[in-house]
Amino acid sequence: MNFWFAVFRQAGRNLRQTWTSQFMTFLTVSLSVLIFAFFYLIYTNMIGAGDRLSDDLRLIVYLEDDPGPEMQEQLRRKINNFDKTESIQFISKSDAYERFAEQLGEDSDVLTDMPRDFLPASIEVVPLKSLRGYNQIKLFSEYLATLPGSEKVQYGQEWVERFYYFTRLITIVVLLSGTLLILTATFMVAYTIRLTIMGRHEELELLKLVGATNNYIRTPFLLEGTLQGLMGSIIGLSALYILFQWISLHFTGPGLINLFHFTFFPPMVIVSIILGSIGLCTIGSFTSIQKFLKI
């Protein structure tokens, strides 16, 4: 009779004896995986959306007057002194007028009575990709505001700020739910396996006396932990996937979801979550059985 036959027979006996608490543990692990994965999914999508949005990020410095070519060169140098930029584009008053007219399209005739210089001149600064942190953008905009002749700097402050704080919040929630997952998976599994061990204390003691190796005693419990982790994470992730499908189905069309391009986890992340859950549950059962073996 080989080792694995013995292990599976023993694991089957464990399961038969304590299947209610095993089932509760399995549910808890699934739920923790679901909660964690849910927030993590929001987080990754936020990051993705943030990346896409910051591709379009530009700071607009409104100027008091059209700068002459020499002045443009000076300003350009000043801006690049602070930090290198992706691009700097000067927009004169008449350029601004034409853009606006273009945007209005058919309604452009409302502009006929307006003077061609009624819009302010401006500089469009596209910062480097590396300069995308909220604080860096803020500092940069403060610097741009001190440029001679600058009136006002705009980059959708409010929006960037909100997005930034929301991302922070989600990060915290992900960390919290991750901790919750670690605690529940590790401790719930450790606890149920402790229960099993206590319920079968007599037998395990006897096994030691008749010469069962530690591996003979330990492996069925480790296997149980591993199974809890595997099943729990698969069920948790499947539930999330169903939820995800339901949301994409019911909230398609014009709206926030489209803006965000909601996507599910790539395979690598799914595998990582499953492996992580297996790891945690196995550690949980390992600590319990190890305590018993030491006695």
Added chain:
Amino acid sequence: MPKIVQNQDPIETKDIPGNTMIEMIKVSRTYAPDIKALSDISFTVDTGELFFLIGRSGAGKTTLLKLICNMDTPSKGLIEVAGHNINNLKGKKLAHLRQKIGVAYQDFKLLSDRTVAENIAISMEVSYKKPRAIRQRVRDLLEQLQLTDKHDALTGDLSRGEQQRIALARSVANSPRLILVDEPTGNLDAATTERVMDLLTRCNKAGATIVIATHDASIYQKGNHRVMELRNGKIHSLSRNSR
């Protein structure tokens, strides 16, 4: 150069007739607060011997057997089983040695919610015997002990005499090299006692070393073997029976 193969089985290495199976030198066991269960015990059991341990209740017989199978550790002294200091063995080596020692405990240590067959099988399962071989061996033993009809009964439902025989069957099932039997006939009638002793004698003939702790004069007064009497934890006498 030939490769030296490490023997997995600690007991096999010195398990040759004429060698020493059990060696105790100046062994004492004191329980808190000041109960001297055993003091200054020194004796030797040879491989293949049938050895009797007698003495009044409380003399220290069970304590001595527990020390031999490493269920308990001595307060002082040296215990060697098959040439291994049993108190220094750990982990895998200890497990393998224990697989080669069968013990029938005075309190049986049966799993009351398991069937008779499962209880007997446990010692063979841990040494990975084949399921078919296990089933065969269980049936044989039950037949020899006249318990064939109890194969699927829960041990918790059996009488003490029946439980005693199950405990014995489990101790010999895995064909151990050393068998320790604590009070094997306490609850048995004369005819059943005979059967139990037949089984043990057969194991002994097959080469197993056997130590039997008992009050039962009827089993140790027949035959040619050594009998050691304990009194208050000390060796009172150690002599060869020759009848």
